[in-house]
Amino acid sequence: MNLPDALPACCTPLDDHWPLPVALPHSVWLGTHFDPNRLAPDDFQRSRIQAPASIQRSVAKRQAEFLAGRLCARAALLKLDGTDCVPAIGEDRAPIWPAHACGSITHGTGRAAAIVANRQHWRGLGMDLESLLPHERAERLAGEILTPAELQRLAVGLAEQTALAVTLTFSAKESLFKALYPLVLQRFYFEHAEVLEWDMQGRVRMRLLTDLSSEWRHGVELDAQYVVQGEHLLSLVSIAA
Known part of the structure; x- marks a missing residue:
């Protein structure tokens, strides 16, 4: 195996510490x-x-x-x-x-x-890193990122979690696109998936709202995970083989 070249000064040494709640085997x-x-x-x-x-x-x-x-x-x-x-x-x-x-x-x-x-081992992997949105910006962007059902769930949630909820929804949908696009070769957007539920332990449940292929159809549900590190949120969608 060839050793990687020395890193440029603009990058810190590569870190292999698994950051998310659930380690992904293989x-x-x-x-x-x-x-x-x-x-x-x-x-x-x-x-x-x-x-x-x-x-x-x-x-x-x-x-x-x-x-x-x-x-x-x-x-x-x-x-x-x-x-x-x-x-x-x-x-x-x-x-x-x-x-x-x-x-x-x-x-x-x-x-x-x-x-x-x-x-x-894995058919699709999608990962997304976002800066946590400030509260006021999250409120402004919610209508563009969240589906009507997601907006309803946001309205009955804790106000102090608005920024986290909107950032997480944006990031999880980005990760979902990255994981599924290579499998379906069809673009889809924020309104074509929804976050059904999430918790503070890093678990996320999502559902497709459109047909992307014979396998990936409207109503299919799948899991994601996330972690907040300082001012960043990292999410991951993994699709097993």
Whole structure:
């Protein structure tokens, strides 16, 4: 197995401490913190990562988060089974994983992470990292992110949990899309799924509100999980083989 290259100064050492409530067997998770101000002009070349043209034209923050996410993904694949691969960006903007693997890459303010697994264990993985919304912004965005039923449940919940509930709903739906899109190859949006229930221990129950394939139809329910770390929320949807 090839050892990963030395990390650029803009990234902290990769962390493999499982962050979520329920560990996912047969998977590898890696995360890092990144600082766009420490991104050097030759970091992509030295890291053996090809930056797409869209990334090359981007600001330092976008370049640093892309680099950090791909570094996590490559190292996770190496740790999983020795595969030395940097997932490219497909025409649909989704990462292109090796045929035998599935995975997900996410990044937020100063943080990036990737999770990978062999398809014999997991068919789909979707992970999303978000900054917790301030209360007033969460109230403004609720109507755009939440379904009518979710808005009703929000209205009878605790006011101090509004920001968490809206952030979690947004993040869980992003994770759901990342996990399901490679399986159905059909785009769907916030109104096409709902969070039925969640608790403070990190458990989430979701339901599809549209038909995506013969298997993934309106009414199908599945679980997700999340964790709050400081000002960030990390969510994960995992679909077993």
